Amino acid sequence: MIMEEQIYKVLIIGSGPAGFTAAIYACRANLNPVLYEGMQPGGQLTETTRIENFPGYPEGVDGNDLMEDLRKQAIRLGADIRFGAVTKVDFSKRPFLITVDDEKVVMAHSVIIATGATARYLGLESETRFRGQGVSACATCDGFFYRGKTVAVVGGGDTACEEATYLATLAKKVYMVVRRDVFRASETMRKRVESTPNIEVLWNHNTKEVLGDSSGVTGVRLLNNKTGNVYDLPVDGFFLAIGHHPNSDVFKEYITTNPEGYIVTEGKTSKTNVEGVFAAGDVQDPSYRQAVTAAGSGCKAGLDAERFLACYLPTL
Numbered sequence: 386m387i388m389e390e391q392i393y394k395v396l397i398i399g400s401g402p403a404g405f406t407a408a409i410y411a412c413r414a415n416l417n418p419v420l421y422e423g424m425q426p427g428g429q430l431t432e433t434t435r436i437e438n439f440p441g442y443p444e445g446v447d448g449n450d451l452m453e454d455l456r457k458q459a460i461r462l463g464a465d466i467r468f469g470a471v472t473k474v475d476f477s478k479r480p481f482l483i484t485v486d487d488e489k490v491v492m493a494h495s496v497i498i499a500t501g502a503t504a505r506y507l508g509l510e511s512e513t514r515f516r517g518q519g520v521s522a523c524a525t526c527d528g529f530f531y532r533g534k535t536v537a538v539v540g541g542g543d544t545a546c547e548e549a550t551y552l553a554t555l556a557k558k559v560y561m562v563v564r565r566d567v568f569r570a571s572e573t574m575r576k577r578v579e580s581t582p583n584i585e586v587l588w589n590h591n592t593k594e595v596l597g598d599s600s601g602v603t604g605v606r607l608l609n610n611k612t613g614n615v616y617d618l619p620v621d622g623f624f625l626a627i628g629h630h631p632n633s634d635v636f637k638e639y640i641t642t643n644p645e646g647y648i649v650t651e652g653k654t655s656k657t658n659v660e661g662v663f664a665a666g667d668v669q670d671p672s673y674r675q676a677v678t679a680a681g682s683g684c685k686a687g688l689d690a691e692r693f694l695a696c697y698l699p700t701l
């Protein structure tokens with residue numbers, strides 16, 4: 386195992402809007418941050434197409450372009466951006482020890498966790514095959530392509546209801562595939578679905594297979610788990626809305642998470658239960674999960690790290 390000698394003031398883990406914004410603020414505070422990009426440089430936005438809801442882009446912006454701009458901004462201000470995924474941490478004492486790619490240990494006085502969350506998929510081979518060709522886990526990103534078409538949304542939670550009602554404004558018909566005979570979603574969201582005429586809920590249904598050809602998704606094979614009936618439903622798009630998995634596993638030995646694995650932060654701050662470790666973006670946000678809210682929380686983490694270092698290590 387290689388051990389770097391230098392102790393960094395701030396080490397940022399993750400390269401989505403939260404990580405890069407934290408890096409921008411840390412640079413501006415002269416903290417010379419090091420940022421490890423993780424398994425998916427640029428984060429979830431690199432999987433999307435056009436982003437219409439990030440403020441400051443009147444014509445919208447391509448997800449990859451936005452992330453590349455954020456990256457360039459952090460580099461211009463002095464951030465040390467590195468390839469590599471954090472595979473282990475030791476937060477038991479300062480300086481903290483962070484293992485990268487199981488081969489190198491880096492030391493830091495403070496750490497900002499911005500590792501994001503990953504959309505859950507059903508685990509079907511056909512679902513993987515058609516990912517990006519009709520299979521999506523983000524209606525707000527990809528719904529635009531289904532104007533006037535027929536789509537299916539899997540899930541019965543708030544996200545599924547929200548995505549179905551959003552898709553219903555574009556698509557001709559939206560089927561919701563719900564595995565039980567009730568929604569998990571809140572009353573408000575349920576009512577919104579019920580009052581949308583072009584949404585049809587398929588209760589007690591499971592997805593057996595996503596069907597398609599070289600043009601992409603053409604349908605979905607469903608099982609009615611009450612009757613045992615299996616049938617094919619023609620659809621043009623298949624949207625997953627069965628929850629997200631926060632990327633917090635590697636920190637759980639030290640960092641408190643909620644039952645779903647989201648890192649718990651203190652009040653309106655980015656502070657975790659370990660002094661000097663902060664969390665920003667989707668890894669600590671089960672509710673909003675937007676690029677702009679992630680960027681906002683990255684700003685808070687950058688400022689919190691600066692204040693922490695000023696108080697506890699004033700000589701730095």
Ligand code: NDP
Nearest residue numbers: 540541542543544545547564565569626627628629671672
């Ligand atoms: P949830 O965990 O709340 O819901 C997941 C849904 O997917 C459930 O209906 C679940 O079914 C279903 N599901 C899970 N696994 C499978 C599977 N393998 N096959 C089929 N169906 C499956 O996740 P959400 O993303 O909807 O919400 C996460 C959090 O974010 C919640 O706290 C929610 O309230 C919040 N949120 C709030 C919003 C708002 O207020 N506007 C908008 C979006 C999210 P089952 O019920 O049977 O377990």
